[in-house]
Amino acid sequence: MALLEVEDLVVQFYTDDGVVRAVDGISYEIRAGETVGLVGESGAGKSVASLALLRLIQAPGEIVSGEIRFQGRDVRECSAEELRAIRGNEIAMVFQDAEAALDPVYTVGEQIAEAVRAHDDVTDTQARERAIDLLERVGIPNPATRYADYPHEFSGGMQQRVVIAMALSCDPALLVCDEPTTGLDVTVQAGILELLDDLARESETAIQLVTHDLGIVAELCDRVVVQYAGEIVERAPVEALYYDPKHPYTVGLLASIPRLGDDSERLTTVPGTTPSLVDPPTGCRFHPRCPYAETACARRAPPLVETDSGTPAADAGPETHLAACLEYTGDLEEGLDYDVQVRDEGGGIDPDPERRGESG
Ligand code: SF4
Structure with a gap:
């Protein structure tokens, strides 16, 4: 089916x-x-x-x-x-404008942890650990440290990775x-595409790419x-x-x-x-x-x-x-x-x- x-x-x-x-x-x-x-x-x-x-x-x-x-x-x-x-x-969305999707007054880690808590019954510590795992999974270096950074401290490509991490926080069946x-320079774009490709290969997540x-x-x-x-x-x-x-x-x-x-x-x-x-x-x-x-x-x-x-x-x-x-x-x-x-x-x-x- x-x-x-x-x-x-x-x-x-x-x-x-x-x-x-x-x-x-x-x-x-x-x-x-x-x-x-x-x-x-x-x-x-x-x-x-x-x-x-x-x-x-x-x-x-x-x-x-x-x-x-x-x-x-x-x-x-x-x-x-x-x-x-x-x-x-079950269905998560990633939009073009990562900056607009992130709240400037919360750290990126808190925002991912919040997404985890919204869908799973977990403690704050578990949500934090999962957020750090997700940051690592989307290729953010030093994820435990970067957890405490605000969106403006990330480049456009890194912000898009954070948004993808939030989207993946509940293992959606469809992304x-x-x-x-769009709007990212070509090398950053290649990194995001590689990330999406890896995600599709590693998991059963289906992707609709517009x-x-x-x-x-x-x-x-x-x-x-x-x-x-x-x-x-x-x-x-x-x-x-x-x-x-x-x-x-x-x-x-x-x-x-x-x-x-x-x-x-x-x-x-x-x-x-x-x-x-x-x-x-x-x-x-x-x-x-x-x-x-x-x-x-x-x-x-x-x-x-x-x-x-x-x-x-x-x-x-x-x-x-x-x-x-x-x-x-x-x-x-x-x-x-x-x-x-x-x-x-x-x-x-x-x-x-x-x-x-x-x-x-
Ligand atoms: S205009 Fe005619 S030939 Fe061209 S795509 Fe449409 S149906 Fe086909």
Whole structure:
């Protein structure tokens, strides 16, 4: 049984400009011990989907429909007490801004010990010992001494490690990390990623990693869910997605990763911007930006289907490669011309649009 199952989840926000469907019918699952990446540009709905898991969507937003099942329990039906038990105990979250997550007037050790006491019936001494263990586990040197330091005495990377220690204080079954390394410099980022990777390997903790960075996903994740304008456009095991992306948006995202040795003068980008979710494009939401769009794309919304057979996503297993593009339902007359793609030496998609035959 999957640890987490999200089915047809819809989250809306009611704004002065109209109703924003930030998450529009997404479905995915996470099994125990696996790391799943939710990827996409800003505004794709990744963070909203993560907050919805713990019913943390606040007014003017609400979960309109869909199911969130965690260990077989329907999270949307949980009482306040049951929800409190799930939050922190079974699902823990790590946000981007570690500094904001820490209280400046308490030492980092006290804050971790407090998190331990909130969920476990332990003495102060036991909570302190556990906090020191956790500081050591997340790679803080001299943890017994650093226990008494305040957040401002830690660097940004160290603060993020402390936040991860707090999240781990109750051995959660699922750790939701929302852009955990954004804003950190690359070497610190590498340290945090290594830490998350070690945690996933050492324990049965599953990780949902929200990021816009496909490089991070390649390093850490077992499977990837690509979101665009509130919808899932591709879902696949990580290798399948990197070596054989099926959706034009994913192809564009992969092509925009800068590569060492690439001497082109301009970085490749996905042209255009994410659409307004108050009034999203008709048909395929990606059609205004898609280099392969045909007339049908503006008229028909492509369902998420198996790319091999066109079987609907609802009947597909978690390892199946799915994409939401009319190519895979047989409704695209000219078809996606992916034959022209040239792989670079590492097997990825060549970032040069000319070599990929996309010039003009
Ligand atoms: S359905 Fe059309 S517009 Fe959408 S991704 Fe496929 S080819 Fe592009």
